[in-house]
Amino acid sequence: MATCLNRLTSIHANSDNNVTVAIVGAGIVGIATAYYLCTEYKMTSVLLIDHRQPMSYTSAQSGDNYRNWWPHPTMTSFTNDSIDQMERLARESDNVFNMTHRGYALATRRANVDDLLATLQPGTDIDVVSGRQQIRSAFPALGDDVRHVIHIKRGGDISGQQLGALMLEQTRSLGGRFCHGEVTHVTKNAGYSLRVKTADETKAVHADVLVNAAGPFVKTIAAMLGAELPVSNVYQQKIAFQDKLAAIPRDMPFTIDLDRKSLAWTEEEREMLRSEPELAWLGDVMPAGTHCRPDGGVRGQSVKLGWAYNERASEPQRDLANEPAIDPQFPEIVIRGASALLPSLTPYVNAPPARFAHYGGYYTMTEENWPLIGPMVPESSYVVGALSGFGSMSACAAGRLCATWVCDGDLPDYAGNLSLARYEDAELMRGLQSTSDKGLL
Helix, strand or coil: CHHHHHHCCCCCCCCCCEEEEEEECCCHHHHHHHHHHHHCCCCCCEEEEECCCCCCCHHHHCCCEEECCCCCHHHHHHHHHHHHHHHHHHHHCCCCCCCCCCCEEEEECCCCCHHHHCCCCCCCCEEEEECHHHHHHHCCCCCCCCCEEEEECCEEECCHHHHHHHHHHHHHHCCCEEEECEEEEEEEECEEEEEEECCCCEEEEEEEEEEECCHHHHHHHHHHCCCCCCCEEEEEEEEEEECCCCCCCCCCCEEEECCCECCCCCHHHHHHHHHCCCCHHHHCCECCCCEEEEECCCCCCEEEEECCCCCCECCCCCCHHHCCCCCCCHHHHHHHHHHCCCHHHCHHHHCCCCCEEEEEEEEEECCCCCCEEEECCCCCEEEEECCHHHHHHHHHHHHHHHHHHHCCCCCCCCCHHHCHHHHHCHHHHHHHHCCCCCCCC
């Protein structure tokens, strides 16, 4: 802690124009970084900069789930640390962000799941429920054809917005501030000079340290520094609606279909799809990963459905409504897909909800689907990003790790693997590139 305070002392004025650390991006990860700089490292001159309101872009589209199931010990340790931090914050705040512990239910029709269990990392607590009678008792909404359910015990959901608000409130109480403006230019000199365009003016901000937490725009900020990051953006969609049929039990865990599937079209519908080149793929075997969970607590009525089947990268849009990957047919597709696992949703196929929210956000990801957290070039610049579909669940560990890099603190064992330095580790990268399991759920 003293190292951080001694090293970063060139700026003493506590104003928006002269700060010790400027964090570009006020999503949940940028906020978490500011929070740990202010709480663990006692910094008071931290400025979050974003041309949107905090938590209003990709963080606002989060599925808000968490789990410690990963096919590599690095990611398991990383998310376990984040869950530890969320549990601490839940205790200290009287669980203001509604952290639940229902886990994840991974359902499959396969006869054998030994290969899935072989990917388990130490410390991953699970139950395997097999056989129709046992599955019906534990997970009554699942279809009769499900043969095994892997129940990840250390998992559940949160309100990401409330978690972010809690950390932002505490950051502000310790001197951290927010600037509503867009970073349009960065110059490296004795520290960093940022040009920030606000609603009223374009002003200069000087910072000793720059943290790039710009979410889908992390490559744009890196380019201003003359750096390139190996990330891409893939837009994924979700829907939410009032479950007026009470099709989904309110205590059901976040439930994922691990199997590829063909959607239950009529022959007439399938023939129509075949006749339209842009729709023909819907008649083929679809990817795994349809997921569903109740939302709003045991007394709520909302249900969320998602299916991250898009694989096409696109440039991030300032307005998510302009994203070309938005598919107006997605609500029907995801309801059909989810009903293959949860038959009680089938009535919504023929009589869709009259009102539903159709939304989405970017999975900003590296090819191996690991985050980038740590030093960039030039010196005293850092990145915390590429958090794909796990931003909310890993934000605490990501922000804490970035703050530790900034302040020369004691790094966890996995820190190097999650930094840009991993690309210099040929053996690690060969292992990551040789597996098709990237932890996407």
